[in-house]
Amino acid sequence: MRLPGTRYQEHGWEQVRKLLGQCSLQAFKQADAGPVPLLDWYTDAVAAGLRRGARGARADAAGNSYGESVFELALSLVYELQAQPGYWDGFVAALARDAGGAVGGDAMLRKKVNDMYAGLRDKVDSDGYQVALGRACSPNKMYTYRMLDTAYHEIAALFAGCRQHAAQVAAILGRAQDGMPIETRQMKSIAGCQADWIIRWSETLERFGAAPGPLHTKSKRFASLKNNPATIAAMLAEIGDYEELSSNRDSAEDWHGDAGEAALWLEDYWRVMAEPEPAGGVDQILAAAADEFEDGPQEEGEDAAPPPAAAASPAQAARDEAAADGVSLPLRYIEQASAAQDGGSWTLQLLKGESLPIRLAVYQKLLGSADDSYPDAWRDPATGELPTLQQLAGLDRISMPTLRKRRNEAISRLQAASAAAATGLANAAMIPRRTM
Numbered sequence: 432m433r434l435p436g437t438r439y440q441e442h443g444w445e446q447v448r449k450l451l452g453q454c455s456l457q458a459f460k461q462a463d464a465g466p467v468p469l470l471d472w473y474t475d476a477v478a479a480g481l482r483r484g485a486r487g488a489r490a491d492a493a494g495n496s497y498g499e500s501v502f503e504l505a506l507s508l509v510y511e512l513q514a515q516p517g518y519w520d521g522f523v524a525a526l527a528r529d530a531g532g533a534v535g536g537d538a539m540l541r542k543k544v545n546d547m548y549a550g551l552r553d554k555v556d557s558d559g560y561q562v563a564l565g566r567a568c569s570p571n572k573m574y575t576y577r578m579l580d581t582a583y584h585e586i587a588a589l590f591a592g593c594r595q596h597a598a599q600v601a602a603i604l605g606r607a608q609d610g611m612p613i614e615t616r617q618m619k620s621i622a623g624c625q626a627d628w629i630i631r632w633s634e635t636l637e638r639f640g641a642a643p644g645p646l647h648t649k650s651k652r653f654a655s656l657k658n659n660p661a662t663i664a665a666m667l668a669e670i671g672d673y674e675e676l677s678s679n680r681d682s683a684e685d686w687h688g689d690a691g692e693a694a695l696w697l698e699d700y701w702r703v704m705a706e707p708e709p710a711g712g713v714d715q716i717l718a719a720a721a722d723e724f725e726d727g728p729q730e731e732g733e734d735a736a737p738p739p740a741a742a743a744s745p746a747q748a749a750r751d752e753a754a755a756d757g758v759s760l761p762l763r764y765i766e767q768a769s770a771a772q773d774g775g776s777w778t779l780q781l782l783k784g785e786s787l788p789i790r791l792a793v794y795q796k797l798l799g800s801a802d803d804s805y806p807d808a809w810r811d812p813a814t815g816e817l818p819t820l821q822q823l824a825g826l827d828r829i830s831m832p833t834l835r836k837r838r839n840e841a842i843s844r845l846q847a848a849s850a851a852a853a854t855g856l857a858n859a860a861m862i863p864r865r866t867m
Contacts, residue, residue, distance in 0.1 A: 432580040433496065433674050436563030438504060439552035440577060443494035446501045447552075448545055450489055451508065454480035455544045456537055467526055470519045474509050481506050496677070498832040508548060511555050518554070522547040575653065578645050579666055582629050583621045589632075590615035599639045603631045622671025626660035629667075633657075751826075758825035760811060760818060765826060771808035781848055785841055788823040792838040793845070795820070 432440045439447065458476035462468045468476075481502060484490050490502035512519055525543050553570035560568040586603060593600045593608070593615050600615075601608045605627065618624055633644025642648075646657040656663055751765040761767070769787050772779055782790050791809060794802070800816040811818045818826070824834040 436559030437556040441495045447504045450505045452541045493830045518551045583624045602635045626663035758822040767808040771806035788827040789837050793841050
């Protein structure tokens with residue numbers, strides 16, 4: 432789930448929670464047996480443990496869709512604990528109540544640590560939400576948003592398996608069903624989930640599950656929601672609207688029209704430069720000047736051939752094949768698409784430090800996904816076009832926000848080169864033609 436100003440509400444939280452629990456147990460084992468240590472000692476010890484394992488698989492994993500890793504989120508929350516000492520005080524009080532004030536066993540300690548950070552993350556995110564929107568939001572309301580998001584996913588799973596869960600789906604919809612209900616195909620996101628379905632889903636859990644649903648327990652946490660479908664509908668719509676907005680950030684970049692046109696012009700310029708030209712002319716002068724600047728003077732008739740690409744190691748090739756398979760592309764996609772690049776192209780030379788997926792993302796942004804100039808090896812056989820941004824992120828083993836960030840940084844470098852090329856063209860127009 433994504434909401435404005437939040438960082439800890441997505442699926443990466445589970446890994447953040449486990450990493451904090453692991454480092455907390457290690458920290459407490461360093462302390463002498465007896466009373467719980469002070470907060471400053473605890474935060475320093477856990478932060479040190481997090482940094483020692485910062486390159487581990489769990490710590491390096493994506494923590495949210497904004498490009499923050501599990502390590503970054505965990506470390507940030509440890510420092511938030513220093514700013515919100517009331518959660519530490521609650522943790523110490525819970526140990527005093529259940530373990531006589533001592534640290535206690537691993538199972539008890541892990542649960543208490545989890546409870547402490549679970550409450551803290553909702554406080555941090557509710558504060559972030561208020562700053563982002565200027566609307567009041569308590570940690571309990573953040574918890575409610577998350578409950579509704581979980582309920583939506585549970586309902587979506589029941590709808591997907593409606594044949595196996597026919598009786599419960601009928602109870603949620605409020606009518607008997609004959610075949611596959613149309614709602615199971617219409618609910619494409621949380622914004623399409625109806626408040627009445629949430630209420631009826633909660634009602635059905637005790638009958639079809641093991642415990643009462645969240646709206647029908649003895650707890651007073653959600654008591655007001657059970658009879659207030661309008662509030663539920665508004666919260667579902669808010670989650671859906673922001674998820675749609677934040678998952679399509681490209682549309683927010685459309686105002687960069689002039690910059691996009693400049694980048695397109697530069698790409699056309701480089702394409703022309705790469706084609707054989709008659710002797711003489713401004714383009715040849717500029718190309719010769721660029722060669723001298725980059726590589727030093729060359730003998731007449733000598734071509735500067737690009738160095739051959741190094742073959743991937745067997746281990747790297749295996750990783751590339753696994754990444755391609757994971758996004759439904761041919762197993763040798765990276766190898767074949769890399770081989771199809773024009774090693775002498777200006778774009779490749781300027782972006783030679785970027786990975787193949789980043790370069791393809793740049794081309795997709797500047798030229799579209801189906802330009803005639805693309806080699807067949809770059810295209811997804813299923814669509815005949817370049818892979819989607821989601822596929823390219825999977826190939827590069829990075830998150831979508833990180834892919835977009837690196838792509839946009841690469842485009843910015845191209846735009847800077849565009850400005851330099853435009854200046855060069857203006858200056859070259861005043862240079863007399865060479866005699867051949």
